[in-house]
Amino acid sequence: xxxxxxxxxxxxxxxxxxxxxxxxxxxxxxxxxxxxxxxxxxxxxxxxxxxxxxxxxxxxxxxxxxxxxxxxxxxxxxxxxxxxxxxxxxxxxxxxxxxxxxxxxxxxxxxxxxxxxxxxxxxxxxxxxxxxxxxxxxxxxxxxxxxxxxxxxxxxxxxxxxxxxxxxxxxxxxxxxxxxxxxxxxxxxxxxxxxxxxxxxxxxxxxxxxxxxxxxxxxx
Amino acid sequence: xxxxxxxxxxxxxxxxxxxxxxxxxxxxxxxxxxxxxxxxxxxxxxxxxxxxxxxxxxxxxxxxxxxxxxxxxxxxxxxxxxxxxxxxxxxxxxxxxxxxxxxxxxxxxxxxxxxxxxxx
Ligand SMILES: Nc1nc2c(ncn2[C@@H]2O[C@H](COP(=O)(O)OP(=O)(O)OP(=O)(O)O)[C@@H](O)[C@H]2O)c(=O)[nH]1
Ligand SMILES: [Mg+2]
Numbered sequence: 001x002x003x004x005x006x007x008x009x010x011x012x013x014x015x016x017x018x019x020x021x022x023x024x025x026x027x028x029x030x031x032x033x034x035x036x037x038x039x040x041x042x043x044x045x046x047x048x049x050x051x052x053x054x055x056x057x058x059x060x061x062x063x064x065x066x067x068x069x070x071x072x073x074x075x076x077x078x079x080x081x082x083x084x085x086x087x088x089x090x091x092x093x094x095x096x097x098x099x100x101x102x103x104x105x106x107x108x109x110x111x112x113x114x115x116x117x118x119x120x121x122x123x124x125x126x127x128x129x130x131x132x133x134x135x136x137x138x139x140x141x142x143x144x145x146x147x148x149x150x151x152x153x154x155x156x157x158x159x160x161x162x163x164x165x166x167x168x169x170x171x172x173x174x175x176x177x178x179x180x181x182x183x184x185x186x187x188x189x190x191x192x193x194x195x196x197x198x199x200x201x202x203x204x205x206x207x208x209x210x211x212x213x214x215x216x217x218x219x220x
Numbered sequence: 221x222x223x224x225x226x227x228x229x230x231x232x233x234x235x236x237x238x239x240x241x242x243x244x245x246x247x248x249x250x251x252x253x254x255x256x257x258x259x260x261x262x263x264x265x266x267x268x269x270x271x272x273x274x275x276x277x278x279x280x281x282x283x284x285x286x287x288x289x290x291x292x293x294x295x296x297x298x299x300x301x302x303x304x305x306x307x308x309x310x311x312x313x314x315x316x317x318x319x320x321x322x323x324x325x326x327x328x329x330x331x332x333x334x335x336x337x338x339x340x
Contacts, residue, residue: 101336
C-alpha cells in the first residue's frame with residue numbers, strides 16, 4: 001500500500017498515490033473547532049480506478065486520510081481434504097476526506113476500496129450514511145450492477161455520477177439509466193472528479209435528491 | 221497464499237490488534253461507535269496509562285472522528301473502538317454520536333448540508 005507523503009494540497013484533486021502518510025496527529029489547521037457537535041457521512045463507491053479518491057480529494061478540506069479495518073473471511077483455495085475452512089484475515093483500506101459545513105456540523109466522505117466484496121462487510125459504513133455516490137466509468141459499467149443492487153436492498157439513497165474519462169463512450173443520461181436499469185427518480189450526473197466544483201455539484205445533487213425523497217417518501 | 225488484491229493487504233496487523241486490545245473481541249464492547257462518531261477527551265493523558273489510551277486522549281483535545289483517530293494512530297477501526305470502549309467506560313472521553321440515518325428525511329439538516337456545500 002502506498003503511504004508516501006506528498007505536499008499536494010487537498011484541493012488539487014489528489015489521486016490515490018498521494019494519500020497522506022500516517023502521522024500522530026492533525027496539522028494545526030486541520031483540527032476541528034470545539035463547537036462541532038455532530039458529523040454526517042456520504043460514501044463514494046465505484047470500481048477500480050474510477051476516480052473515488054480523486055473525488056474525495058478534490059472537495060476535502062484536509063488532505064485525504066486513510067483508515068483501515070481487518071476483516072476475516074473464509075479462505076480461498078482451501079485444501080478440501082482437510083475439511084477445515086481456513087480463515088484469511090485481510091486489511092482493507094479506505095480513503096476519506098472532510099468538509100466543515102458550519103461551526104456545528106461536519107461532513108465526512110469515504111471512498112471505498114476497489115475490491116467490491118468488502119464494501120458491505122465494513123461494519124456500519126453505510127448504516128448512518130446520508131447517502132452514496134456511485135461513480136461510474138462508461139468503459140466498465142458492469143462493475144456497478146452489484147453495488148446498485150446492494151444499495152437498493154439496504155435503502156441507501158444514491159446518485160450516479162458519470163466520471164468523464166477521455167475516450168470513454170459518451171452516454172446520454174437516459175441511455176445510462178437503461179443500461180444500469182435505474183428507476184426514473186435516481187439522478188444521473190456527469191462529473192469530472194478532478195474539479196472541486198464538479199465534485200461539489202455531485203454531492204449537491206445527492207442532497208437535492210434527499211430533499212425530494214423527504215417530501216415524497218413513498219418513492220424510496 | 222493468494223496474491224494480495226489491490227487495495228487489500230495481508231500482513232501482521234492482527235498481532236498488533238491483539239496486542240493493543242488485549243485480545244478482546246470488539247463485538248460486545250463497542251456498540252454505537254461509528255466511523256464518524258466524534259471523540260473529545262475529558263482529561264489529559266496520565267503517566268502509567270496504556271500508551272494507546274494516552275495517544276487517544278492527546279489526539280482528541282478537540283472533536284476528532286474515529287476514522288481520523290484510526291488514521292493518525294495507524295490502527296484498524298475496530299481496534300480503536302475497543303480502546304475507546306475502555307475510555308468511555310471510565311468517562312475519560314465524550315462521544316458525540318453521528319446523526320442517525322433517520323436524518324435522511326430531515327429537511328432542516330439537508331438544507332444545512334446544502335448551505336455548507338454551497339460555500340465550497
Ligand atoms: N481524465 C480523468 N481522469 C481522472 C478523473 N478522475 C480520476 N482520474 C484519474 O484516474 C486515476 C484513478 O483515479 P483514483 O481517484 O485513484 O480512482 P479510485 O477510484 O480511487 O481508484 P481505486 O481506489 O484504485 O479503486 C488517477 O490517475 C486520476 O488522476 C476524471 O474525471 N477524468
Ligand atoms: Mg482510491
